[in-house]
Amino acid sequence: MPFEVQPARQTALEGGERGVDPQPEMVKSRDLLADSEGRLSGPYDHRPRHAQTSASMPSAQFKVNDLVFLPCPEGKAEEGPFLSGVVCEAPESGDLVVKVGKAQQRVPASNLRRRFIRDDGATCQDNTALVHLNDATILENLRARHEADEIYTYTASVLLAVNPYHDVTGLYGEAQCARYRGKHIGALPPHPYAIADTAYRALVRDRKNQGFIISGESGAGKTETAKIVMEYLGYVSGSTNQMTAQIQRRVLQAQPILESFGNAVTMRNNNSSRFGKYNSIFFDEDGTLCDASVTTYLLESSRVVVHAKRERTYHCFYEMLSGLPDEKLKKLHLDRAKLYLLLANEGQASATQEETSEEKRFHAQFKDLDLRNFNRLCVALRDVGFSEEDIDLTFQVLAGLVHLGDLSGAERDDDDESATIQLDEETLQKAAELLGIDSSELGSALRRRKVKITRVGRESIHEVPRTTLQFRHALFSLIKALYKRLFERLVARINGSFSELRKPATGEEEVERCQIGILDIYGFERLQRNSFEQLCINLANERLQQYFVENVLTAEQNLYRREGLPWTGLTLPDSTPVVTAIACTFKTLDEYSQQLAKGFEKTSDEGFCQKTVEEAQKDPQRKEVLKPLKMSNKRGSSAGLAMNEGFIVKHYAGQVEYNTKGWLDKNNDRLLVECEELICGSECNFVRTLGDDEKSKVLFRSISKKYSADLENLLKTLNQCHLHYIRCFKPNELQKRSIFNDNLVLDQIVQCGTIELVKIMHDGYPNRCVFDELVSRFRGRFPMSA
Numbered sequence: 001m002p003f004e005v006q007p008a009r010q011t012a013l014e015g016g017e018r019g020v021d022p023q024p025e026m027v028k029s030r031d032l033l034a035d036s037e038g039r040l041s042g043p044y045d046h047r048p049r050h051a052q053t054s055a056s057m058p059s060a061q062f063k064v065n066d067l068v069f070l071p072c073p074e075g076k077a078e079e080g081p082f083l084s085g086v087v088c089e090a091p092e093s094g095d096l097v098v099k100v101g102k103a104q105q106r107v108p109a110s111n112l113r114r115r116f117i118r119d120d121g122a123t124c125q126d127n128t129a130l131v132h133l134n135d136a137t138i139l140e141n142l143r144a145r146h147e148a149d150e151i152y153t154y155t156a157s158v159l160l161a162v163n164p165y166h167d168v169t170g171l172y173g174e175a176q177c178a179r180y181r182g183k184h185i186g187a188l189p190p191h192p193y194a195i196a197d198t199a200y201r202a203l204v205r206d207r208k209n210q211g212f213i214i215s216g217e218s219g220a221g222k223t224e225t226a227k228i229v230m231e232y233l234g235y236v237s238g239s240t241n242q243m244t245a246q247i248q249r250r251v252l253q254a255q256p257i258l259e260s261f262g263n264a265v266t267m268r269n270n271n272s273s274r275f276g277k278y279n280s281i282f283f284d285e286d287g288t289l290c291d292a293s294v295t296t297y298l299l300e301s302s303r304v305v306v307h308a309k310r311e312r313t314y315h316c317f318y319e320m321l322s323g324l325p326d327e328k329l330k331k332l333h334l335d336r337a338k339l340y341l342l343l344a345n346e347g348q349a350s351a352t353q354e355e356t357s358e359e360k361r362f363h364a365q366f367k368d369l370d371l372r373n374f375n376r377l378c379v380a381l382r383d384v385g386f387s388e389e390d391i392d393l394t395f396q397v398l399a400g401l402v403h404l405g406d407l408s409g410a411e412r413d414d415d416d417e418s419a420t421i422q423l424d425e426e427t428l429q430k431a432a433e434l435l436g437i438d439s440s441e442l443g444s445a446l447r448r449r450k451v452k453i454t455r456v457g458r459e460s461i462h463e464v465p466r467t468t469l470q471f472r473h474a475l476f477s478l479i480k481a482l483y484k485r486l487f488e489r490l491v492a493r494i495n496g497s498f499s500e501l502r503k504p505a506t507g508e509e510e511v512e513r514c515q516i517g518i519l520d521i522y523g524f525e526r527l528q529r530n531s532f533e534q535l536c537i538n539l540a541n542e543r544l545q546q547y548f549v550e551n552v553l554t555a556e557q558n559l560y561r562r563e564g565l566p567w568t569g570l571t572l573p574d575s576t577p578v579v580t581a582i583a584c585t586f587k588t589l590d591e592y593s594q595q596l597a598k599g600f601e602k603t604s605d606e607g608f609c610q611k612t613v614e615e616a617q618k619d620p621q622r623k624e625v626l627k628p629l630k631m632s633n634k635r636g637s638s639a640g641l642a643m644n645e646g647f648i649v650k651h652y653a654g655q656v657e658y659n660t661k662g663w664l665d666k667n668n669d670r671l672l673v674e675c676e677e678l679i680c681g682s683e684c685n686f687v688r689t690l691g692d693d694e695k696s697k698v699l700f701r702s703i704s705k706k707y708s709a710d711l712e713n714l715l716k717t718l719n720q721c722h723l724h725y726i727r728c729f730k731p732n733e734l735q736k737r738s739i740f741n742d743n744l745v746l747d748q749i750v751q752c753g754t755i756e757l758v759k760i761m762h763d764g765y766p767n768r769c770v771f772d773e774l775v776s777r778f779r780g781r782f783p784m785s786a
């Protein structure tokens with residue numbers, strides 16, 4: 001190499017015996033981590049060193065008084081995954097004796113992890129700077145930082161964020177943005193502002209697209225972190241003119257709209273995003289914000305009609321009921337105090353008085369928040385350019401859906417083939433009026449279905465009563481389709497509002513723009529009942545995890561090999577078998593959904609499930625990751641499912657049991673023809689535009705195919721960006737501050753590949769620069785002769 005890049009400063013750890021430090025207690029931590037000028041080593045700021053990262057160490061490597069972690073004995077998991085102790089006896093071979101509290105126990109060396117306590121009690125801002133690197137010390141570091149409200153920690157270039165579940169004073173805002181502006185990573189405590197600043201400077205300097213992948217479980221803090229990043233980008237890109245200021249405001253104001261319509265209270269998060277989103281912010285050649293857009297992915301539309309106990313449907317419904325003034329509610333025939341079926345949990349149609357009171361109490365806790373968020377939503381809608389009429393129409397459609405939902409408790413005497421469903425006429429009228437649909441046509445479409453009968457070569461259409469199940473299916477499909485399209489309409493309006501602000505074309509060539517994309521996508525899900533939506537969500541997580549492995553971990557190892565560095569390599573997780581298994585599952589699902597749409601009576605969810613499992617078992621790779629349900633008894637699996645009602649997928653983040661009931665239908669984007677005709681024929685312009693009047697009367701349009709294609713497009717977009725990763729962690733399931741559940745966090749650390757990342761970054765060369773880039777940046781400073 002003609003120009004050698006010096007690794008960063010050497011630390012005192014360097015050069016010691018591999019993995020053997022001087023007696024930790026006797027060495028000042030400052031000595032260990034300081035360079036020759038006494039500066040503490042921080043992120044990107046240490047030479048490669050080879051600490052032990054795995055638990056398996058020979059006993060000879062331990063000495064008496066060494067601090068260690070040992071795994072918590074089985075059955076005591078609630079105490080956390082590790083116990084801390086100190087070595088009291090270290091024979092050359094055989095088990096060591098470790099003191100834990102007052103007790104002593106014999107432990108094989110391979111079960112021990114080394115521990116180190118700094119004299120000053122300081123934590124590490126970058127996990128790669130930990131003296132001993134293993135899962136237990138990373139966990140300890142994150143816990144100590146979380147306790148001190150230092151919620152951000154680097155792992156080389158990846159930012160880890162542990163949700164504080166409260167507003168940490170002084171952490172954000174303009175003064176903090178100003179502090180981070182123009183500073184190198186590591187100059188200040190870890191922060192999303194620092195990563196955002198790095199991305200922005202790289203965009204301006206190198207004219208290269210930048211991307212943020214923000215990942216983590218539900219409730220880990222992805223959406224909040226995405227907003228923090230956007231806030232910083234808005235700040236740093238300045239508001240030099242009115243248009244920029246307006247775009248900035250709209251980018252930020254789009255978020256409450258998306259949250260009201262796309263987020264809901266779930267068991268894991270009171271503000272859970274039930275869709276994925278990719279926010280793109282465009283900058284012109286001077287780094288001024290000039291445009292923005294948002295792309296959304298697969299809204300969980302089933303939540304509009306069913307949600308579990310102690311969960312809610314989308315916020316906007318409750319916000320509307322809490323916030324609309326009385327006279328507007330009256331016009332929409334809504335009663336603030338009523339518990340509507342759409343807004344209550346699944347069992348409400350037949351709930352006892354006690355259950356209804358409990359449900360009301362559950363909803364009451366969100367009342368004030370709903371009211372505040374209603375006002376926030378209205379301000380945001382106006383800021384983004386919605387007229388008062390548009391806002392009223394949006395609530396009108398929501399109210400129409402609420403009344404439609406109230407029809408869902410209707411029953412029919414299914415023993416009498418000629419009987420039709422008994423619908424409450426007043427409710428039907430209210431729904432029809434608000435949606436601009438003729439109430440008798442609405443009633444008729446819900447009560448009867450059209451059947452094509454061919455006799456002696458002649459086709460005729462007959463109407464037959466729907467069974468209770470068929471009625472509910474038609475009603476729910478109508479509600480889901482209208483809500484999903486309303487959501488898509490809002491997203492389109494938000495995007496349209498950015499283009500309205502864009503500079504009018506001057507006839508000159510469009511300026512070259514670069515973008516920063518921020519991906520906030522639903523985290524891995526393993527619920528009590530996992531359906532089609534969870535498989536889609538988990539596929540996205542598999543693909544993104546694989547992307548991370550390939551683009552960060554594998555790329556890093558390849559670079560070391562190319563540069564001729566001594567590197568033994570790590571075995572990295574490979575998502576390919578799971579991704580292939582899901583792709584094959586979707587293919588089979590499409591075949592079956594298509595057949596169902598065409599009216600093949602024998603096509604069933606069970607048939608699809610059976611074929612999926614059978615096909616997987618024939619393929620040596622797929623059968624390792626997609627398995628039949630484990631039957632705990634003859635009747636069903638542990639979750640009570642029968643053999644052909646589901647399957648198990650072994651994801652990188654754990655094993656998930658999927659329930660395949662209803663998938664053939666869920667996978668079809670086309671609405672029943674009778675219901676589609678109602679929307680397209682509405683007297684209300686706004687509702688009519690929500691119709692899908694595709695002329696080709698195809699009966700099936702695959703949701704899984706569209707979703708997979710969207711996902712691949714997203715990955716292509718990410719491929720064109722320089723990526724920055726933020727991994728969010730959830731410290732407890734209770735959504736409470738100051739609780740750090742070690743087991744829960746350790747699971748997340750392991751699942752997201754942090755251990756491998758730390759190992760690679762720590763043992764490798766965290767500072768590097770491509771030779772050509774270096775030359776071009778510093779050319780001006782070289783002597784003429786160079």
Ligand SMILES: Nc1ncnc2c1ncn2[C@@H]1O[C@H](COP(=O)(O)OP(=O)(O)OP(=O)(O)O)[C@@H](O)[C@H]1O
Pocket residue numbers: 163164165166167168216217218219220221222223224225269270271272273274521522523728
């Ligand atoms: N940096 C933060 N500061 C304060 N509170 C936070 C922060 N990050 C998250 N929270 C709290 O945690 C809650 C959940 O965060 P968020 O909605 O961002 O999670 P998520 O990962 O996007 O979840 P989901 O996948 O369910 O949408 C927030 O409503 C907020 O109360």
